[in-house]
Amino acid sequence: MLAAWCLLYLVVLLLAVKYAYRAYAGRCYSTNRLDGKLAIVTGASAGIGAETCLDFARRGARVIMACRNLEKAQRVAANIKRMSGNEAVTVKKLDLASLASVRAFCNDILKTETALHILVNNAGIGGSVQKQMSEDGFELTMASNHYGHFLLTNMLGKLLKNGAPSRVVCVASLAYFWTGKMDVEDLNFRNIPYGDYRAYSLSKLANILMTRELARRLEGTGVTTYSVHVYRCNYVLRTPRLRGHRNIPQELGDGGRLVC
Numbered sequence: 001m002l003a004a005w006c007l008l009y010l011v012v013l014l015l016a017v018k019y020a021y022r023a024y025a026g027r028c029y030s031t032n033r034l035d036g037k038l039a040i041v042t043g044a045s046a047g048i049g050a051e052t053c054l055d056f057a058r059r060g061a062r063v064i065m066a067c068r069n070l071e072k073a074q075r076v077a078a079n080i081k082r083m084s085g086n087e088a089v090t091v092k093k094l095d096l097a098s099l100a101s102v103r104a105f106c107n108d109i110l111k112t113e114t115a116l117h118i119l120v121n122n123a124g125i126g127g128s129v130q131k132q133m134s135e136d137g138f139e140l141t142m143a144s145n146h147y148g149h150f151l152l153t154n155m156l157g158k159l160l161k162n163g164a165p166s167r168v169v170c171v172a173s174l175a176y177f178w179t180g181k182m183d184v185e186d187l188n189f190r191n192i193p194y195g196d197y198r199a200y201s202l203s204k205l206a207n208i209l210m211t212r213e214l215a216r217r218l219e220g221t222g223v224t225t226y227s228v229h230v231y232r233c234n235y236v237l238r239t240p241r242l243r244g245h246r247n248i249p250q251e252l253g254d255g256g257r258l259v260c
Contacts, residue, residue, distance in 0.1 A: 034061035038116050038163070040109070040156070042066045042094060042149070043123025045073040048171060048230060050080070052120055057084035061118070066094035066105060068123075096123050096148025097134045106155035115163035116156055121149040121170045121207070126200050131189055139189055141196075145203035150210055157223075164222025170211045172227040173204040 039056045043049040044065035053063050057080050067073035073091045080089050092108065095101040109116075124145040134143035153160075153168055160166045182205060189199070211227035218225065 032059065034059040034118075037061045037118060038064070038113060039118035039120070040064045040066055040116060041120040041122055042096065042152070044091075045069055045076050049120070049122045050076050052122065053077075053089065054080050054084060056118070057081070057086040057089050060086065062088040063090070064109075065089065065091045066123070067091060068093070068095045094123075094152075096152070097140060097144040099136050099148070099151055102148050102151045103155070106152060109156065110159070113159055115166075116159035117163040117166045119153065119156060119160060119166075119168045121153065121168065123149075124171065124203070126196065129196055131199075139199060141199040142203045142206065145200070146206040146210065149207070153210075153214065160223045161218075161221050166223050168211070168214065168223065168225045170207045170225070170227045171230065172207040172211070173201070173229050 034056055037060075039053075039061045041049050041053050041056070041063065044053045045067045049065070049067075053065055053076075056063050063080075063086075065073050065077055070091060070093055077089050077091050081087055092105060093101070094105045125141060132140040134140050136143065136147075138147055149170065160168065182202065208227045211225045214223075214225040
């Protein structure tokens with residue numbers, strides 16, 4: 001009897017902790033207006049990125065959705081405009097696994113914009129079962145999740161300084177904790193065994209290290225940097241096909257509230 005009561009107490013306690021975490025931990029409830037601000041969000045055609053764009057648009061920002069799949073992104077952009085009443089939402093091509101694509105995107109932005117206020121480095125992929133290489137010769141997970149964002153952030157650095165106070169948000173993950181030893185001389189897994197989760201966690205550690213170094217280098221410029229692990233995101237822009245499947249895990253992240 002005592003064991004049953006102890007088990008019940010433990011279950012109730014765990015449910016209470018889960019509720020408290022989801023309700024309060026790390027969430028931003030800001031409703032500050034973003035009128036006149038420019039925000040760029042990578043990987044904005046679903047999940048965290050899409051919800052972030054929706055929130056920014058609702059608060060009056062001009063939003064650039066940087067996406068690989070333009071057709072999918074255009075559909076999401078149309079929904080964001082409809083739901084937010086903000087027509088200043090545009091889609092631009094960006095494949096973060098390709099350094100040429102990153103450079104083309106940045107050169108386009110540098111020609112048309114004078115200041116950037118919010119950059120959300122959100123796009124990413126999970127590690128593939130078999131090791132794959134990018135067109136530039138880098139392990140694909142690291143190329144997509146880190147190298148592309150590294151180049152993107154550096155090339156847009158001038159605009160971020162022009163837009164100060166501005167900020168960079170990198171969507172990382174607690175998965176970095178399981179990286180183990182990081183061999184900076186072998187990030188392509190030439191001599192060490194490849195594993196999909198290890199490749200992913202390594203890329204998330206790289207995101208965090210980049211963010212910390214950026215914070216050091218940009219101190220005093222008015223540009224602040226953050227790496228975040230996000231929990232769950234109620235993806236209201238989910239397609240009709242997915243809305244009927246309640247058992248599908250929600251996208252990670254408290255979408256649209258990464259930047260207060």
